[in-house]
Amino acid sequence: MLDxxxxxxxxxxxxxxxxxxxxxxxxxxxxxxxxxxxxxxSDVEKLLAVINTDTDRxxxxxxxxxxxxxxxxxxQELCDLTLADVDLVKGSIYVQLGKGSKDRHVSFGPxxxxxxxxxxxxxxxxxxxxxxxxxxxxxxxNVRETCxxxxxxxxxxxxxxxxxxxxxxxxxxxxxxxxxxxxxxTLIEIQxxxxxxxxxxxxxxxxxxxxxxxxxxxxxx
Numbered sequence: 001m002l003d004x005x006x007x008x009x010x011x012x013x014x015x016x017x018x019x020x021x022x023x024x025x026x027x028x029x030x031x032x033x034x035x036x037x038x039x040x041x042s043d044v045e046k047l048l049a050v051i052n053t054d055t056d057r058x059x060x061x062x063x064x065x066x067x068x069x070x071x072x073x074x075x076q077e078l079c080d081l082t083l084a085d086v087d088l089v090k091g092s093i094y095v096q097l098g099k100g101s102k103d104r105h106v107s108f109g110p111x112x113x114x115x116x117x118x119x120x121x122x123x124x125x126x127x128x129x130x131x132x133x134x135x136x137x138x139x140x141x142n143v144r145e146t147c148x149x150x151x152x153x154x155x156x157x158x159x160x161x162x163x164x165x166x167x168x169x170x171x172x173x174x175x176x177x178x179x180x181x182x183x184x185x186t187l188i189e190i191q192x193x194x195x196x197x198x199x200x201x202x203x204x205x206x207x208x209x210x211x212x213x214x215x216x217x218x219x220x221x
Contacts, residue, residue, distance in 0.1 A: 037160060037174065038171065038175045038178045039171060044069065047065065047151065047154045047156050049154065051150065056122050059115070059122060060123070060130065061146055061150065062118075063112075063116055063118065065147070065172065066112045069112075069172055071093060071112070072172075072193060072194055074169075074173065074195075075140050075143050077095050077096075078130060078143060078169075079138050079143060080137075081093065081095075082128060082129060083127065083128070085129060091108055091109065091113055092105050093106050093108070102197065104192060104195050130143075144168065147167055147169050148166045151167035158171055173194075177205050178205055190205065
């Protein structure tokens with residue numbers, strides 16, 4: 001029990017007042033987290049279709065977008081990739097100290113391998129895998145602007161209620177994670193690939209199986 005013997009009557013009155021105010025104070029409910037918005041397969045095709053891969057710039061754009069779509073790495077992680085981090089023989093990239101300070105390996109298939117090889121053949125000499133024409137490291141804003149520009153050109157947007165938003169690097173990451181779930185990867189596997197510290201963060205992607213669930217329910221008749 002709290003010992004109040006050392007307080008003066010005035011101090012006790014003030015404590016009672018503060019306690020009453022705290023009791024009356026309403027606890028604000030936490031805002032529910034929004035479910036990840038993803039890009040439909042048909043819109044992904046439109047987005048890729050506007051990239052002119054007959055140019056060096058277009059090959060880099062394709063390699064970047066495909067990297068997001070096939071590995072779900074974060075934009076800063078992409079900017080931080082070095083030449084040594086990309087293993088074309090094993091088909092994997094090494095992501096160093098991402099969010100939460102967790103290193104990880106992410107494997108990829110032949111589609112991304114094709115574009116990474118195409119980029120390596122024309123890229124300038126540089127420590128950084130995705131670099132500028134001068135060989136310097138790319139900034140987050142450069143990569144984001146690339147996604148926004150392609151989104152505008154393709155007429156592909158993310159619908160969020162009544163609002164439309166340009167496709168961001170993070171939405172490409174969400175789309176990849178969703179595809180992994182629909183292709184049968186477990187939440188634990190996706191958590192490791194995304195570099196999530198908590199499985200609760202990865203569980204947001206469970207809603208993305210709604211398409212498959214809808215088909216199953218309709219098949220019941």
